[in-house]
Each structure stands twice: as structure tokens, then as C-alpha cells.
Amino acid sequence: MLKPVDKSLIYEIMYFMEENDDWLSYEYFKYYRKDIFIFWRKANILLWKLFKITKSKRLALFIGDLQITQAEMIKKDWEEENTPYNEILDDCYREIIEVIINNKLCDPLENVKIKNIRGFDFFNAMAFPCFGDNLLAINTGVFFLSHTLVRSTEALLKARNENTKLPKIFEKLFLKQFIKASLAIICRDHTKTIFKIRFIASDDSLLTGIEIFCIAHEYAHLIFRKINYEYTMLKFEKYYDADIVKLIFTNQEIAADAFAIIVLKYYQLSLNEYSIALYSPQFLFKIFANYDEILSTKESKTHPANIDRYNYIKKMVCQSKYDIYDSELDIIWEKSKININKYVNKYKKYYNKIMSIWNEILAIIREDIESNKMH
Numbered sequence: 001m002l003k004p005v006d007k008s009l010i011y012e013i014m015y016f017m018e019e020n021d022d023w024l025s026y027e028y029f030k031y032y033r034k035d036i037f038i039f040w041r042k043a044n045i046l047l048w049k050l051f052k053i054t055k056s057k058r059l060a061l062f063i064g065d066l067q068i069t070q071a072e073m074i075k076k077d078w079e080e081e082n083t084p085y086n087e088i089l090d091d092c093y094r095e096i097i098e099v100i101i102n103n104k105l106c107d108p109l110e111n112v113k114i115k116n117i118r119g120f121d122f123f124n125a126m127a128f129p130c131f132g133d134n135l136l137a138i139n140t141g142v143f144f145l146s147h148t149l150v151r152s153t154e155a156l157l158k159a160r161n162e163n164t165k166l167p168k169i170f171e172k173l174f175l176k177q178f179i180k181a182s183l184a185i186i187c188r189d190h191t192k193t194i195f196k197i198r199f200i201a202s203d204d205s206l207l208t209g210i211e212i213f214c215i216a217h218e219y220a221h222l223i224f225r226k227i228n229y230e231y232t233m234l235k236f237e238k239y240y241d242a243d244i245v246k247l248i249f250t251n252q253e254i255a256a257d258a259f260a261i262i263v264l265k266y267y268q269l270s271l272n273e274y275s276i277a278l279y280s281p282q283f284l285f286k287i288f289a290n291y292d293e294i295l296s297t298k299e300s301k302t303h304p305a306n307i308d309r310y311n312y313i314k315k316m317v318c319q320s321k322y323d324i325y326d327s328e329l330d331i332i333w334e335k336s337k338i339n340i341n342k343y344v345n346k347y348k349k350y351y352n353k354i355m356s357i358w359n360e361i362l363a364i365i366r367e368d369i370e371s372n373k374m375h
Ligand SMILES: [Zn+2]
Pocket: 217, 218, 221, 253, 256
């Protein structure tokens, strides 16, 4: 039997609804402006549609000039370097280094620079040597998208774990937000899915876990390079059973995940019993694997498929107490996948239509540029 509604949970949600200084919304608007094509589309859609009706060459050229002016105007934003993400990155990086040193996982690297880079709409990170430095480049999307996913699901996960039930109205609201977050990730477009979620659990361990996992994964690539891919130096057998260790030795990406999970395991020890940082990678790849159902994704060339990654990560994490979260994610997915699928298809149609208008405008602008060159 379910317990009656947990009042403190509602209170927590109400409290965060009233919070106004939400840097997520701030970042959303700022970064959204960084994606010039989406910005142009959003700002000029009426003109684009007018062009579709009139096919006026003059209008197309006007749109071209207008968009250049708009780009100049927002260029300032692009040049601005420091965002709250940099601080989050630095904090996570410090945690990772602390874990590595305190637990003697390996010798920490020197000359590491960590930077958040453009692309707040996709989930990606890279590590590479660059003029004597080791660069960890994390797309802003890693942070932004983890926020949207965590914020729309965490209350549901926690309620399930506490064997309580959210009031129907909140349950519906969170599901709706999960659908929006999913669309934004699948379609890589936030214009239809403006995120205004102000709820965040007071314990943000799930979110921090994702961030630490992503950075530690990239850090692992740098470590591997330094030790010449001699994985035995990292003593994986101390943490994983023989099957997993064998798997780790087959693939650099799997080894990087394994390294990041060791970091998370130690990090989790420093948190209280309600924290679920260690569940984070399992959470992430379970959701991504679900998206693959809709995307019918071609296999990634660089990384193992999301579903495989989920499966071995679950084994590496090895915590049966997280099964309840997995099954709640299954429920969330069952309840939302039909809608997500429907909206994704609708979006694709819309996008193709809009792109064809834009391509016509672009053709006229190009033609004009060419003919001006000739004169
Ligand atoms: Zn990798």
C-alpha cells in the first residue's frame, strides 16, 4: 500500500517554485542566443513565412541584412567568457582530483585546463593535448541537459524510493517536463521546449554525479594516454570482478567509464545515505537507451551503444538498491514515450518545412552576392 502524500516533499517543491534567481533560465536564454540559426529562426519566423507566401526577392535580401545585424548585436554574448558553468566545472574537477589523490587512484596530471565550450544543446565532452596543456572540453549541454533531465524526474524517483506518491497534479507536471526535456535532447532544439523548471531537490547528488562522471571519463582518457594504455597500472581488479576487468581491457571508452565509476564510488562515500551520485551514469544511459528506441540511432562510431553502456555500467555500479529507480524510469518512459514519439515526428516535419523556406532565402542571398561580385 502507498503511504499518504508526503507533505514535506510538496513543501520542498513549493519552495523551489518560488525561487526566482534560477541561473538555469538565465543560461538558457543566454546560450540559446548563441546558436545563431535557431536564434534567427525564432526572431524572424514571421518574415520567413511572409517570404514563403510572397517569394519576394527584396524581402529575402532584407532578411539577409537584418540577420547580419542581429548576429553583430549578439556577438558580444559570444565573446563573454565567464559563465556560472565554469564555476561548476571547476568545483567538479576539484572533487575528482581530491578523490584521485586521497585514494591514490593514479598520479594526477599536470597542466590540465578545463573549459566549457559551445553547444549547450548537445551532450558531449572531449579530452585532448593542446600546446603542452591537457584540455578537458565539456560542452555546456552536459550541464544544461543533465539539469533538465534530473529536474523533471528526480522528484518522481525520490517519491518512489520513499514509497510515497506525489499528488497527481505534480506527477503530471513532471511527466510533461520530462517530455519537453526529451524533445529538446532528441531534436536538439529548445525553442519549442523552453525550460522554466524551478524545482530542484535540495539534494543535488544525482546532478553532480552526472557532471563528475562526464568529467572523470574525459580525465581518464588523458590518464590512459599518459600511462601508454597500460590499464594494469590502474588496478581495475581491485574494484571489479574478472568479467568486467576483461571487458575494460577491450575498449578505451569502457575503461574510461570504469575509471569514472571508481571516482564516483569514492565520491559517494563522502555523501549522506540519501545521496545517489553513484546512480547517475546508470540513470543517464538508461534514458539515452530509451531515446534510441525513438531515434533508431545509428551506432556511434566512437562510443559503445547506449544500451550496452547502460548494461555494463549497471554491473560496474553494482547496487541493487538502485533497481527501484530504474523501474521508476521505466514507468516514466512507458507513460511518456508515445507522446515523445508523436512530438518528435511533428517536429521533424516542422523543421523540414522551415529549412526549405530558409534554403530558398539563402539561395536568393547567394545569387545576389554572386551577381554583385560580377559587376
Ligand atoms: Zn570517451
